[in-house]
Amino acid sequence: PTIHVTRRDGRQEAVEATSGQSLKDALKGAGIDEILGLCGGFASCGTCHVHVAEDWLARLEPVRENEAELLGYSDWREANSRLACQIPFTEALDGIVVTVAPED
Numbered sequence: 001p002t003i004h005v006t007r008r009d010g011r012q013e014a015v016e017a018t019s020g021q022s023l024k025d026a027l028k029g030a031g032i033d034e035i036l037g038l039c040g041g042f043a044s045c046g047t048c049h050v051h052v053a054e055d056w057l058a059r060l061e062p063v064r065e066n067e068a069e070l071l072g073y074s075d076w077r078e079a080n081s082r083l084a085c086q087i088p089f090t091e092a093l094d095g096i097v098v099t100v101a102p103e104d
């Protein structure tokens with residue numbers, strides 16, 4: 001399964017992911033270094049912020065309260081903002097398209 005990611009410098013890459021990983025771990029593990037994931041995936045640092053392509057957004061679990069709160073601190077929050085650590089990667093998300101949000 002693949003994640004299509006646009007990096008902060010505009011480069012587009014396709015990275016491999018495994019079901020059961022978080023989107024954050026898949027991106028980080030593939031060398032997308034600007035996904036810092038400083039809190040280790042506990043929705044408390046905001047450094048795994050991505051923008052999810054519209055047609056994929058509805059396929060994700062809804063945003064939970066702590067995720068929404070943290071996203072609220074970002075200057076780059078959009079309607080399609082998510083924390084990648086809060087998205088469990090599954091086969092159903094094969095082909096998902098995301099963009100790494102600019103740095104806060």
Ligand code: FES
Pocket residue numbers: 024036037038039040041042043044045046047048083084085086
């Ligand atoms: Fe810290 Fe996602 S890794 S909020």
